[in-house]
Amino acid sequence: MDQPIILDRLLKHGKKDMVSFHVPGHKNGKIYERYNYKNFTGQWLSLDVTEIPGMDNLHAPEDMIKEAQERAAKFYRADHTFFLVDGTSCGIIAMLMAVANPGDKIIVPRDCHKSVLHGLILGNLIPAYIQPEVCSDTGIPMGILPETVERAFKEHPEAKALVITYPNYYGICSDVQEIAKIVHKYDKILLVDEAHGAHLNLSEALPVPAIEAGADIAVQSTHKTLPAFTQASMLHVKSRKVNVDRLKMMLAMHQSTSPSYLLMASLDMARTIVEGEGKFLMDQLLGHVEHFKKQIAAIGKIKILDQGLVGKLGVKAVDATKLVIDMTELGISGTLLEELLRTKYHIQVEMANMSAIVAVSTIGNDRRDFERFIHALMGIKDGKGIAHRHIEVPLYSYRIPPMRLTPRQSIYMEKVAVDFTNSSGKISGEYLIPYPPGIPLLCPGEEITEEVIQYVQLLKRNGVQIIGIEDKELQKIKIIEF
């Protein structure tokens, strides 16, 4: 008999004793030890049940799941809350398909998560893209200006809804209150991908939660920033414009008919912990973050994304629990920093790009985690022999190419590879996504313009990574012959 390879790898990983500045928010389960929830960790296998009598049913809840969802709705000040066992991804697809019919238009920021694109494909919806602002120093996507939203609804009065990411991956928050006012002025629906914001209602010092700011629907990855298990998310509705029965049907279509009770229990447990002690725990966390930032400032030459951005580039607020750290002034790229933290100091951060790392801190982190992080950054700063080629990120500026086929049409059509430099005027069958900022230059179904070809050459010359395309050398691009 061979060995179960996934389990083996997980067990090996568990022994490494990594400090987690990564998701999930429970941080290797440390927070559950503090609350000792009836020692559930010793009973995993007997808790892994399905819809037997007494266990209620996620898709037609009448008993404990209904009650747990109602408690969550009250805590999040929503009219309705739905537990999700297939992540925020399934909630995003369901909400799009709940508010729009096939052929309807949706206003979509170009830096949306791929689940939004999947929702457009599955629902046969037509995106009208808008651009977020981008920081020219770092290449990081910033906020969406309210005036960009206003212009979009004027240009596309038939659009049904706007979907925004709030906060974005870097903790950047647009002015969701102002955006909600504009969306509602045009009698449209505001959908918020709040995957990174399940913790926002734990402190006044954090950006306002989307539901409290006027969103009609917000979906949160509880597993990312609160103590819930991976895949466990919540969808909140606060609106008279949303047909809740249709939403329920869409959720049932996009989620397993055998939802994991461990995931659902973890959502209820996360809500119980934060409703009881969340404010206290968040104050503690914000104190650790403050201390961390002071120490890092004292080390010198390490940049941290901070509240200084507020008021610029569509940024209304910044989530302080996200630590975006840039050591390029010391010749250390984001990818090298991630590697050094992981291999030399056993610290796992969430993400790295050319210039910076993103570390996710949650109420599951304690003071010792931050001390280890500070110690590691000091060590890396003093390290000898670190070489890094400084990469200039060219200004992110180009026109969104014309859409010639819808996202749904594009995925079903045959594709052939042609020379990229000679592809002007053809229809792209692939994405071209420079990283950073992680915003597509080109999506399947869009025309490959000379401007995009020239811009990609510039990005390549500057060493910017381009993802979403099969040929990493970018000699060839797949096109749709139409």
Ligand SMILES: Cc1ncc(COP(=O)(O)O)c(C=O)c1O
């Ligand atoms: C902005 C954003 N939206 C949605 C998702 C999807 O969330 P989930 O992993 O809970 O499906 C992610 C995941 O990383 C994300 O970053």
